[in-house]
Amino acid sequence: MNEIRVFTPGTVANVACGFDVMGFALDSPGDEMVVRKITEKTVRILKMEGFNLPLEAHKNVAGVALLSMLNELNDNVGFEVEIYKKIKPGSGIGSSAASSAGAVVAANKLLGEPYSNTDLARFAMEGERLASGTAHADNVAPAIFGGFTLVRSYHPLDIISIDTPDELYATVIHPQIEVKTSDAREILKRNLLLKDAIRQWGNVGGLVAGLMRSDYELIGRSLEDVIVEPIRSILIPAFQEVKLRSKEVGALGGGISGSGPSIFMLSRGQETAEKVKAVMAETYDKVGIDYDIHLSKVNKQGVKILGR
């Protein structure tokens, strides 16, 4: 096998209370990628469809992730990559992570899977470092592992798969405004109150417990962010209204997807997720800002092989 085609998913990082540690994968949107093994120790991005992103390997997140993998390999091996991108860069649903994660998962398959998922996350994080200045793992982890993930620790990297309830759907609205991850990080405060931190880690514990026992009500109650959301949400028009109206039609809860501007809401069952989609659309139609909306079951698999 010298060539593989994969689907690589969009992801929602942070997940309200789980700032910098939690994330989950979507069934849509997602990109497709073709990765080919070559007998030359190099990485070439041959094609980039959908968006105008750099083709030079060291300026491309997929390229950087693969170069980081090659750096640990002694073999005379390299990769050619084609990227068919559907996840808009800057949307807050892990566009760069999808490319990094898809590239390293595909390459690992072509090599006979010498690397663990945590190794792959480590390589993909180098793509994130290029994209945002920080080697965060909360998008690449769910893209690689599937479902919900918890980055328990960065040093050493310790990623925990969290069971995902069967009926969990995400509705994600992406208003057509751009919020750069680096800007969104800069407005955060470096200090916080102990009492707020306690409330946040109570919710993280609740979210993990709720997911693991498919307790949808507990998931909903735990989707509360008293630290980051109050600051970042001011960058997102109609954020509070979207959240409030989504809950009125049955959403469990939600928040900012990654560093925004996308907003995610989780629901039990597709029917409720469709209602959430309708009120999200209505709210933004009123505000007069263009948007995309994605409705997706939580993707338990992560990167999927489409063909060899």
Next chain:
Amino acid sequence: MNEIRVFTPGTVANVACGFDVMGFALDSPGDEMVVRKITEKTVRILKMEGFNLPLEAHKNVAGVALLSMLNELNDNVGFEVEIYKKIKPGSGIGSSAASSAGAVVAANKLLGEPYSNTDLARFAMEGERLASGTAHADNVAPAIFGGFTLVRSYHPLDIISIDTPDELYATVIHPQIEVKTSDAREILKRNLLLKDAIRQWGNVGGLVAGLMRSDYELIGRSLEDVIVEPIRSILIPAFQEVKLRSKEVGALGGGISGSGPSIFMLSRGQETAEKVKAVMAETYDKVGIDYDIHLSKVNKQGVKILGR
């Protein structure tokens, strides 16, 4: 049924990363209590054996917890209480919580169980308010619910039972020095760094996941406290050495029990917990401070009925 005798357990609150939210119950030490229903709307503490604590109901934690319950009852009913105390006050293993929790669980049984466990925790928290100035729930919750508990939220009170692995043992050493909960709270900083908070809630998520899937290694890796322990541990002689040596003989991890001075270590299996007990004793023998050591399986049941 007009009289009930209960065992009410010591508890370990905070559990390293879970400051103010996590706790678990012990099989020993624990107190015994007798609670009697009377037809007069009052609370009388008839007996207090073991330690010299106030008998006036409004100055006694069990009394205050029961008065808080009576306050919500319309019936002409009250309680007489006898307390046979073994858990030393000020030891950091929930001495006051045991009395408050035991009293309200016993009273609830005598009344035909009109109250939920969360209601009972709310009453027992009034005892904690008397004892320490703060109505915290992280000791009363495991005493009432049994096993591990997570206080996800205080407003509204939301207590989550966390599954407890079968082979989990606690070794707790109580050095004979006194640290008052109120003093131990005062030395805490009101502010913390966002990066430390993120590490802490990653660990809380890991601890909950580890407990729920009986992943002992994950439990061990998650027993890390980067916020409170570095400050409070300076009040406890030989803290670092106890922790280090316990881990060398196989303990999963541990930390300060409650606000100290007791130190708890969790182990998989009784054999390892016994080794931990030995090195703890050895360490404190060397330091020349008297101590009690308790070795106990994690108590999944909480307050237990001994007789009616």
